[in-house]
Amino acid sequence: MTGLLLYTLFGLALAVLMGVARGSMRRWIVGAGMALLVVFAAFPFSRARGFLSRDTIDPTLLGLTPFYPLLLLIPLGVLVALVLAPRGGKAAGWGGVLGGVAVVVAAGSWYLQPAQLVRLQPVNGLxxxxxxxxxxxxxxxxxxxxxxxxxxxxxxxxxxxxxxxxxxxxxxxxxxxxxxxxxxYKLFFSTSPQSQQEMVESYNRALPELNAIRKELGQDELKPIQGLADLQGAIPQQASSQGFRLVQPATTQYGAFGVFFLAGLMLGAGLVLLRNPALQEPDDFRAGILIALVVSFLIPAFDATEFDLNKLVEGWPFLQQFADKAWPPMLADVAAERYPLQEVLSQIAVTVQMALVGTFLAAIFAMPISFLAARNVTAGTPLMRTVFYLTRLFLNVLRGVPTLIIALILVAAVGLGPFAGVMAIAIHSLTELGKLYSEAIENADKGPVEALESTGASGVNVVRWAILPQVLPLFVSYTVYNFEINFRSSLVLGLVGAGGIGYFINEKMASGQYDQMIVGVIAIVIVVNIIDFASSWLRSRLV
Known part of the structure; x- marks a missing residue:
């Protein structure tokens, strides 16, 4: 509970900081309120355990409402804030304060409840x-x-x-x-005291058999329980199969952190708005909707990616060990006949050549395809319009497949080595350059095109003399930029066996030869900067 209140204080402090910067407070009240409604209905808040781990359910606040009606204060408080927000000034400020307090009180009171047995009711069709x-x-x-x-x-x-x-x-x-x-989606309903007592008795009856199994496994024996709060894990299998779960309010899920942070943000914005009612803008509601959308996507994204700064703290000893072993870099060991620098230079050359050949092949094939994917070039007949849509579909579908996936498939087909990397780069770059080239063609000036068409020139001549001179500098610029991207892509492709410096780094990292691996990293940094400066200079001369 203390950690959740810290999230509330963090949200409140963020609102005060934005108030000091004289930003609009009403938009944060609206944004936090709309995001709270999403969290209330869709994000897991606590944990309900069954017999097995797969029976565990993380209920939402809306799902817990039939069991704990006080949670209805959360949407009611938010609706009060959203209703008062259009009035602006102190009315909107009071709405933010009332809404934030209602959310904190209702959600906080839930975490003070003991573990209780509940009955599941799936919402079919939702x-x-x-x-x-x-x-x-x-x-x-x-x-x-x-x-x-x-x-x-x-x-x-x-x-x-x-x-x-x-x-x-x-x-x-x-x-x-x-x-x-x-x-x-499931709703949670309360059970009678008699059902809970039957659960306790059922658990105690099955305890001897369970303890016998635990003894064979070398685990400590479990003691009989007096109430559901004494349960340390799963509930009996029979009760779990009948749709019962043990709700443990103290087990927080990511929705809980979102609720308390947003409540603090709403409360803080309301307090600042009460002090300075002028902190509002005409487009606050549109901005609030955007804030709510961003928050609604970010909160589950942080949980799904297992974002936890404590892991960096736990992994700090390895980082220190890595730094100690990686420095100074070992350029050569004549006694052991190991020459990392020579190998790095060779592999860097292969990586640059992979990017160069892949980009060249992509540019050669992308140029004719781009004219078929340009709307203004294929507007003449229904047949050409069909070709346009098919070409665009081809580019869009293939562009959605990452280069790494293509490389994995090609490595399995043609074996390890740079050839798979070259083909992966060429295939993916073909779609990217085809898209960029076609957009350049569509944005070409129509004047020269119309002038040639008025003289009766054929379509090929129009393309050659009216469109191509305009877009060719852009084609070269896009190709150079794509080569820069492809060099970075080829570094990653080496990790899956497609050759180049990435393969060298992966091999040395796996064998713990960090002092040799760091030579490759330094070489990559140098070459990337050289390519960046060279491509930027070349693009500035072309466009």
Whole structure:
């Protein structure tokens, strides 16, 4: 609980700091409020344990509301803040203060509750409805760019949404591929004292058999419990299979940290706004929506990436050991006939050549493809429009596959070595350069094109004399810049066996020869800077 209050103080301090900088406070009240509604409905807050680890569920605040109605103070407090926000001034400030206090009180009181037995109730159809809304919404967006076809597009969107719902809802449809999505969202309801007592008795009856197993495994025996709060782990299997879980409020999930931080931010913004009611802007609601979207994506992203600065503290001894072994670099060991510098220079040359050949091949094939992917060049006939859409689809699909994945596939197909790296770079760069080249062609000046067309010149001559002279300097500039990117990509490709300096670094790192590995790192830094300066100078001369 203390850690959560620190998050509240951090949010409050951040709001005060922005107030000192005379930023708008109302937008932070709106943004924190909207983000709190998302966290309330969608982010895990505590933990509910079953018999096995896979039975464990992390309930949301909304899911816990039937069991603990006081949590309704959170959305009510937020709605009060959002209703008062349009009035601005001290009214919006009081809304932020009331909303922040309500969230802290309701969420804080939850963590003071003991562990209790609850009953699960899946909400069937909710995830299916969200998928259907996503499908329908994606199609409906097309109607904004085509007003003349708005009605047919909206009807198609509605039909697609209905079909997606029923397909996803059936076990033979979406349920066969994503079985956990069916009934994914769950509400938690309280149980009677009699059910909880039966749980305790069931646990104690099964204890002798469980202790016999633990004794064979060399583990300590468990003692009989007097209440559910004494449970240190799973609940009995029979109760878990019947839909019961043991809710432990003190076990915090990432949604809890988001709730207390946002509550502190809302409270702090409200207090600052009470002191200085002029800290508001006309576009606060639009900015607040943007803040809420960013926060709603960032909070689960930090959890999914296991962001934890304590791990750096724990890993500090290795970093010290690495630094001690890596410095000074070993350029050569004549007695042992080891020459790292010579090998590094050789591998750096291979890496540069990989990037050079891959970029060259990509540029050669991207140039003709880019004209087929340019809207202004393929606007003549329905056939050319079809070619345009197919070419754009090809570039978009292939560009979505990372270079590393392509390299992995090619290494498996053609074996270890730089050839796989060259082909991976060429394939991925083809899509990037094709996209850049086509956009340059589309932005070319129409005057020379129209002048040649008025004289009856053919399409090839128009491209040769009107478009190509305009875009050729851009083509060269884009190619040079892509070569710079490809050199960095080729460093990573070496880690998967595609040759070059990356392979050397991976080999030395795996064998603990850090003093040789650091030679490669230093060489990379030097070559990257040389290429950066050279490509920047060349691009400045071309464009």
């Amino acid at each position: 995830m299916e409805l969200l998928v259907a809304a996503l499908v329908a919404g994606s199609i409906a967006l097309l109607s904004f760019s085509r007003p003349q076809l708005r009605t047919p597009i909206l009807l198609l969107a509605a039909l697609a949404g209905v079909l997606a719902f029923f397909w996803f809802h059936t076990p033979q449809g979406g349920g066969a591929y994503l079985p956990k999505s069916l009934g994914y």
